[in-house]
Amino acid sequence: MVSSGMKANGLMLQDEVHQKRELIAVGLNPAWQKTLSFPEFIPGEVNRASSVSLFPAGKGINFARAASIWGAKTTVCQFLGGHTGEFIKEGLREERIRHVSVELNSPxxxxxTCICMKTGKxxxxxxPSAPVPSRYVRSLKKKILEKIPSSAGIALCGTYPEGVGAGFYADIASAGKEKGKIVMLDGFKGIGETLEKGVSVLKVNKSEFSSLTGKRDIFEAAKAFFRRYDVRFAAITDGPSKAYLFDMYGVCEYKxxxxxxxxxxxxAGDTVSAVLLTELVRGTSPAEAFRKALGAGTASCFNIKSADFSIARAGKFAQKIRILKKPY
Known part of the structure; x- marks a missing residue:
């Protein structure tokens, strides 16, 4: 629901529809995820889990999972290795998530994840991720650059491991911009060069946005951000609190x-990123795309598996989110 009297601007207008719909998720820190549920989790004590779930994860894989649920053809690009890498490949096969992986010697x-069922905490x-030798870094970047022409959107998901420099993301962003792709960045450490090279959308949480800009007030942070970077808009989440979608002219607040x-x-944040980019590629207005994404992110919090959710539940949550457009 959009508050009455709102004037259309860049955040409210329908976006360009991309004929090529495939997404690339660059996730350089994959993980074999172990999620344990405890009747009560007490730090400093022996805690016995009541259940355990094992599945592929990490920001890139989480993005690909959520985007696939939302109907986007998605490929995750990553480093894998060891027995845990084999577990991840098998898990991705079971979920029918496509991947481009460069094999390392290290697992x-x-x-x-430890869930306390009593408190909900x-x-x-x-x-830590193992360092990546330079020859493997070059190999993965080459594979990603080769896929960009056939894609509509690129998601740069999270931080990069030791051995991968800031130029990795920056080169991919630059290539994506040159070919007219939507480039989303979900990260805040060491990403200045990437933001300068060709990011369309920054998606981070409120704390990360403050760290990136050096401003605690979110509106001052947005002003500082758009003065420095030529980014189309910034999507900022804050858990169950308000979310914000900024461009250089104004902001949409989401209750x-x-x-x-x-x-x-x-x-949940990876789910938001995935649905947001999917909807932008489909031509949905940024404001509405972010509303749908927030609904999906909320829905994902009700499943054990990261970035897994019901489309129907996501839609119900999205319908309840109110949008207020205003200058800042």
Whole structure:
């Protein structure tokens, strides 16, 4: 629902429809995910899980999972290796998620989510990723650049491991811009060069946006961001609180309704990114695309598997989200 009296601008207008619909998700830090549920999780004590779920994850894979659920043909591009890499490949086959992977000698990290069913609190334990030798970095970048002409949108998902420099994302963003693709960046560390080269959409959370701009006030942060970078718009989430969609002229504020006790919020932000880019490629206005994306992100919090959700539930949540357009 959009508040009455809102004037159309770049955020409200229907976007260009891209004939090529395939998405590329660049996720350089995949993970073999272990999600454990505990009747009660007590730090410093021996905690026995009541259930465990194992599945492929990491921001790139989460993006690809959510985009695939939303109907987008998506390929995740990544580094894999070791027995955990084999587990990931098998999991992606089962989910019918396509991937372009460069094999490393070191195993993919394992990440563990600990869910306390009593309090609803979630604790995430993240292993470090192994350094990537330069020859593998060059190989993956070459494969990604070769796929760009056949794609409509590119998502640069998260941070990059040791051995991968800032130029990796920047070169992909530059190539995407040159070929008229929508380039989304979901990251905030070491991404200045990438933002300068050709990002269409920045999607981060409120804390990350403040870190990126050095401004605590979100409106001052937006002003500083658009003074510095030629980015079309910035989509900012803040968990269950308000979300914001900025361009250089104004902002859409999104009021997210209360949705009750959630199960697992890990991957909700990746779901938002995936649905947002999918809808932009389809020609949906940025304001409406973000509303649908926020509905999907909320729906994903009710499943154990990261970035997994019901389309019907996502639609119901999206319908309840109110949008207020205003200058800043």
């Amino acid at each position: 993919v990290r394992t990440c563990s 979630v604790t995430e334990l993240i292993e 997210i309704p209360a949705c009750g006790k959630v199960l697992n919020p890990i991957g």
